[in-house]
Amino acid sequence: MADDQRIRIFDTTLRDGEQSPGASMTHAEKLEMARALADLGVDVIEAGFPVASIGDFEAVRAIAAEITGPTICGLARCNDRDIDRAWEAVRYAQRPRIHVFLATSAIHREHKLRMTPEQIVERAVAGVRRAAGYCPDVEFSPEDAARTELDFLCAVVEAAIDAGATTVNIPDTVGYATPSQFSKVIRTLRERVPNIGKAVISVHCHDDLGMAVANSLAGVEAGARQVECTINGIGERAGNAALEEIVMALRTRRDYYGADTGVKTERLYPTSRLLTTVTGLSVQRNKAIVGRNAFAHESGIHQDGMLKERSTYEIMRPEEVGVPKTDLVLGKHSGRHALKDRAIGLGFHLTDEQLNAVFDDFKALADKKKEVYDDDLAVLIEKQIGDDVPKAWELISVQTTTGSNMLPTATVCIRRPDGEIVQDAAIGTGPVDAIFKAVERVTGVRASLHDFAIRSVTRGKDAQGEVTLELAVESDDIDFRGRAASTDIIEASALAYINAVNAIASRRERGRVREVAGRPGAGA
Ligand SMILES: CC(=O)SCCNC(=O)CCNC(=O)[C@H](O)C(C)(C)COP(=O)(O)OP(=O)(O)OC[C@H]1O[C@@H](n2cnc3c(N)ncnc32)[C@H](O)[C@@H]1OP(=O)(O)O
Ligand SMILES: CC(C)C(=O)C(=O)O
Numbered sequence: 001m002a003d004d005q006r007i008r009i010f011d012t013t014l015r016d017g018e019q020s021p022g023a024s025m026t027h028a029e030k031l032e033m034a035r036a037l038a039d040l041g042v043d044v045i046e047a048g049f050p051v052a053s054i055g056d057f058e059a060v061r062a063i064a065a066e067i068t069g070p071t072i073c074g075l076a077r078c079n080d081r082d083i084d085r086a087w088e089a090v091r092y093a094q095r096p097r098i099h100v101f102l103a104t105s106a107i108h109r110e111h112k113l114r115m116t117p118e119q120i121v122e123r124a125v126a127g128v129r130r131a132a133g134y135c136p137d138v139e140f141s142p143e144d145a146a147r148t149e150l151d152f153l154c155a156v157v158e159a160a161i162d163a164g165a166t167t168v169n170i171p172d173t174v175g176y177a178t179p180s181q182f183s184k185v186i187r188t189l190r191e192r193v194p195n196i197g198k199a200v201i202s203v204h205c206h207d208d209l210g211m212a213v214a215n216s217l218a219g220v221e222a223g224a225r226q227v228e229c230t231i232n233g234i235g236e237r238a239g240n241a242a243l244e245e246i247v248m249a250l251r252t253r254r255d256y257y258g259a260d261t262g263v264k265t266e267r268l269y270p271t272s273r274l275l276t277t278v279t280g281l282s283v284q285r286n287k288a289i290v291g292r293n294a295f296a297h298e299s300g301i302h303q304d305g306m307l308k309e310r311s312t313y314e315i316m317r318p319e320e321v322g323v324p325k326t327d328l329v330l331g332k333h334s335g336r337h338a339l340k341d342r343a344i345g346l347g348f349h350l351t352d353e354q355l356n357a358v359f360d361d362f363k364a365l366a367d368k369k370k371e372v373y374d375d376d377l378a379v380l381i382e383k384q385i386g387d388d389v390p391k392a393w394e395l396i397s398v399q400t401t402t403g404s405n406m407l408p409t410a411t412v413c414i415r416r417p418d419g420e421i422v423q424d425a426a427i428g429t430g431p432v433d434a435i436f437k438a439v440e441r442v443t444g445v446r447a448s449l450h451d452f453a454i455r456s457v458t459r460g461k462d463a464q465g466e467v468t469l470e471l472a473v474e475s476d477d478i479d480f481r482g483r484a485a486s487t488d489i490i491e492a493s494a495l496a497y498i499n500a501v502n503a504i505a506s507r508r509e510r511g512r513v514r515e516v517a518g519r520p521g522a523g524a
């Protein structure tokens with residue numbers, strides 16, 4: 001493929017995607033996703049915003065140290081601390097990139113940054129120069145570019161390239177653009193910015209009006225050669241352009257766009273599934289490319305057409321995007337080889353130790369269910385790889401009694417962090433509420449329930465129920481997530497609640513250790 005026909009895929013699932021409420025990932029989950037993105041063949045992984053937290057810094061640094069192939073990028077505002085921190089995080093990558101951004105639209109200049117246009121140019125140049133002093137690969141984004149006066153946008157972009165930006169990314173930060181307007185922005189930059197040839201033009205579109213993919217493709221038609229996108233389209237508010245849609249639109253309509261990406265399209269579905277499992281954010285059934293209905297045909301006329309010639313109703317083949325044809329049915333007679341093979345198909349790389357742990361859980365589940373589906377397996381694997389919170393409190397058993405004319409009661413039996421086994425009971429408005437109250441009595445952790453969701457992991461009467469919940473405690477300003485699955489939804493609720501309590505206990509313990517270490521004389 002000629003270089004000008006090659007569209008670079010910049011994946012920001014681990015940065016903009018992680019900004020979606022409910023999409024926060026643990027260190028281990030971010031690494032697992034980064035491995036899957038590298039397998040997928042993306043060109044750039046934006047691994048995080050290193051100054052945001054110690055956890056994000058460490059995740060970006062670990063990804064930079066481990067992942068080879070794609071460029072590893074860290075985001076930074078236009079200030080010294082952010083840029084220094086971003087460089088510290090990405091510097092050991094095979095191909096590091098620093099991404100600096102500064103808003104340029106009048107609304108953002110006046111109300112958010114409280115800066116004049118001259119100050120914006122000055123700050124953008126200073127930021128890009130500092131980043132370029134560390135790293136030859138620097139991306140600059142004029143945030144809210146789509147609402148920026150075109151003359152001013154051209155001036156900022158020209159100054160950023162002069163200062164050393166090698167990629168200029170044009171964001172439609174609030175999803176306000178329309179395809180023809182957005183392609184005009186890109187065309188104008190190509191026509192009016194004298195040094196534009198020294199940088200790759202990139203687009204970064206949000207989906208507030210449902211046009212993120214259309215706007216990104218309009219940008220490509222106008223000459224953009226990098227597209228920023230996320231798996232399943234997750235991201236701030238309504239999300240970003242969905243990577244799988246961008247990639248498959250370019251591949252399927254190569255006749256029209258005359259361009260393509262380096263993505264291994266058969267890894268699209270497994271990567272989408274991995275993200276769903278890791279975050280608990282499922283995609284709607286009719287989602288393009290990766291939704292359950294994307295390749296399903298129900299009506300007779302369509303089925304007839306498909307049986308005669310599949311191209312009558314299918315513009316892509318499911319195999320092209322990795323929708324699995326499950327030949328091996330996993331059940332209680334299956335062994336480790338089949339399990340490992342399926343796990344790889346789903347995008348997971350398990351160590352021998354993890355495989356053994358998943359295998360034990362798998363056999364226990366297979367004893368309860370006729371068939372273990374991919375989704376069941378994904379939940380079991382996530383339990384092993386995603387959970388890096390120490391299990392201070394452990395549920396031994398739970399029992400509830402409930403009915404139309406009685407007070408719902410729950411009895412829980414829990415192992416305390418010191419190993420002692422304690423039992424207690426409580427009544428509640430329903431069996432789940434009773435369980436939460438009983439757990440509260442045993443652990444002494446008082447929390448309010450911010451969110452509680454239950455979904456069926458697969459189909460059928462013997463399907464596992466997955467419970468996701470969020471707890472808030474008065475002393476902390478963050479929510480603590482708990483997640484668990486079981487064929488018994490009452491047990492899943494208790495396990496999810498205990499997981500969140502463990503997250504709270506672990507944070508308190510880390511705080512206590514820091515406090516002791518900070519006391520005069522400690523550690524001397
Ligand atoms: C469009 C995007 O997606 S941008 C990325 C958005 N992502 C995030 O914000 C997630 C991570 N963010 C965070 O963890 C926090 O916001 C932090 C650590 C970065 C900053 O936290 P705080 O220092 O408490 O600042 P806070 O977030 O409340 O306010 C942002 C500040 O940055 C300034 N700012 C915003 N963008 C930029 C920029 N590109 N360059 C320089 N300064 C900026 C704001 O004007 C404000 O400054 P002020 O404190 O002088 O008013
Ligand atoms: C940081 C920038 C690129 C961004 O996410 C946006 O403007 O939407």
Ligand SMILES: [Mg+2]
Nearest residue numbers: 016173204236
């Ligand atoms: Mg964004």
